[in-house]
Amino acid sequence: MNKTLYERAKKHMPGGVNSPVRSCRAVGRIPKFIKSTKGAYLTDVCGNEMIDYVCSFGPGILGHAHPAVIEKVKAACDEGLTYGAPTEREVQMAELLAELVPSMEVSRLVSSGTEAVMSAVRVARGFTGRDKIIKFRGCYHGHSDGLLVKAGSGALTASLPDSAGIPADITKNTLVAEYNNEESVKALFEANPGQIAAVIVEPVAANMGVVLPARGFLQFLRSMTKQYGALLIFDEVITGFRLSLGGAQEYFQVKPDLSAFGKIIGGGMPVGAYGGREEIMRLVAPDGPVYQAGTLSGNPVTTAAGLATLSILKEDTGIYERLEKRTAGFAGEIRDMAKGRVTVNQTGSLLSIFFTPDPVTDYPSALRSDTAAYADYYGFLLDRGIYVAPSQFEAMFVSDAHSGEDFARTLEVMREYFQAI
Numbered sequence: 205m206n207k208t209l210y211e212r213a214k215k216h217m218p219g220g221v222n223s224p225v226r227s228c229r230a231v232g233r234i235p236k237f238i239k240s241t242k243g244a245y246l247t248d249v250c251g252n253e254m255i256d257y258v259c260s261f262g263p264g265i266l267g268h269a270h271p272a273v274i275e276k277v278k279a280a281c282d283e284g285l286t287y288g289a290p291t292e293r294e295v296q297m298a299e300l301l302a303e304l305v306p307s308m309e310v311s312r313l314v315s316s317g318t319e320a321v322m323s324a325v326r327v328a329r330g331f332t333g334r335d336k337i338i339k340f341r342g343c344y345h346g347h348s349d350g351l352l353v354k355a356g357s358g359a360l361t362a363s364l365p366d367s368a369g370i371p372a373d374i375t376k377n378t379l380v381a382e383y384n385n386e387e388s389v390k391a392l393f394e395a396n397p398g399q400i401a402a403v404i405v406e407p408v409a410a411n412m413g414v415v416l417p418a419r420g421f422l423q424f425l426r427s428m429t430k431q432y433g434a435l436l437i438f439d440e441v442i443t444g445f446r447l448s449l450g451g452a453q454e455y456f457q458v459k460p461d462l463s464a465f466g467k468i469i470g471g472g473m474p475v476g477a478y479g480g481r482e483e484i485m486r487l488v489a490p491d492g493p494v495y496q497a498g499t500l501s502g503n504p505v506t507t508a509a510g511l512a513t514l515s516i517l518k519e520d521t522g523i524y525e526r527l528e529k530r531t532a533g534f535a536g537e538i539r540d541m542a543k544g545r546v547t548v549n550q551t552g553s554l555l556s557i558f559f560t561p562d563p564v565t566d567y568p569s570a571l572r573s574d575t576a577a578y579a580d581y582y583g584f585l586l587d588r589g590i591y592v593a594p595s596q597f598e599a600m601f602v603s604d605a606h607s608g609e610d611f612a613r614t615l616e617v618m619r620e621y622f623q624a625i
């Protein structure tokens with residue numbers, strides 16, 4: 205049944221999927237078509253139940269189909285799906301964002317993380333009147349043209365696009381530095397005086413596998429941007445409401461000028477949000493000259509799902525400590541059983557198992573992982589009902605729905621794997 209669906213899917217859809225990582229090509233498998241979800245579990249169309257550590261690549265911090273969220277969504281649906289006019293829930297969302305993430309003084313809702321980051325960059329350029337931005341190798345910021353750049357041929361030369369269909373003329377304004385490498389950032393600022401609008405960073409990199417910021421790295425970016433009159437943009441699409449209620453900026457106590465959110469704030473619905481310092485955000489139309497719009501922005505059903513999710517996270521005061529403790533314990537067990545054959549990076553409820561014995565602190569060290577070994581491990585786990593990221597370079601997500609038994613079962617399968625190899 206799964207195979208048949210996949211064959212049908214491939215006929216009319218690129219790779220049979222609506223987002224490439226779902227194709228499972230990096231691990232040499234075909235995608236599992238999912239029928240339904242509940243808590244920590246996915247059920248595929250063949251009726252197999254799996255413990256899910258993908259959590260829709262981030263949104264599912266409460267687990268799937270949380271009853272309180274579903275209830276709010278159903279109630280919102282009864283009132284209609286989209287109005288093209290403002291609603292009270294959007295106001296509540298903007299107020300809640302400002303309360304939970306104090307740097308988000310003024311914010312705008314959009315429909316994806318890609319859109320949020322793209323718009324934040326536009327605002328930063330509008331505010332500074334500068335064209336260039338600095339991003340880091342291995343950080344993902346959605347698929348907008350200017351940000352699909354991972355690797356220049358050296359930090360100081362022009363950056364090449366990472367995808368066909370993107371004019372080099374667009375990515376020439378995207379300068380690429382090395383994550384956790386202060387010198388690479390300094391060099392770009394010095395080589396481009398008065399031209400850098402912003403530095404954009406995933407405060408915890410989670411799209412080259414999970415890579416933690418080195419001590420002081422985020423603070424360094426804060427002082428560097430200040431010194432050169434550039435803005436600091438945190439892409440908190442994964443870290444927002446994941447590491448803490450106030451995101452990575454609260455967790456690491458570094459205040460960016462602008463931030464982008466997505467994933468969790470939509471509670472499972474399509475979403476993005478960007479915002480920051482009032483003085484900057486007042487440039488956004490219709491208050492100012494930076495144009496940005498969206499037919500479905502602030503959608504009533506999405507905001508219902510997002511508000512329900514954020515309210516639960518806010519009211520459950522122990523949730524982040526609980527998630528961190530469980531995930532750290534889980535990561536520790538994996539390290540013990542793997543006996544130096546893998547490197548486990550973990551923070552909060554994010555973790556990655558890199559198939560390399562060496563520390564992973566940036567993009568080059570992440571690339572040293574043995575992706576064939578990862579694919580092997582992936583297949584072993586999947587065949588035993590454990591659903592992990594279909595790529596070495598995607599994070600593993602833990603939700604509040606993962607129970608002690610779920611971890612125990614997962615560790616049992618992993619132990620079997622590490623004993624077998």
Ligand SMILES: *Cc1c(COP(=O)(O)O)cnc(C)c1O
Nearest residue numbers: 316317318344345346441442466
């Ligand atoms: C997922 C992600 C995005 C893009 O969000 P979409 O909703 O997929 O467009 C941007 N930045 C980061 C850090 C992400 O993980």
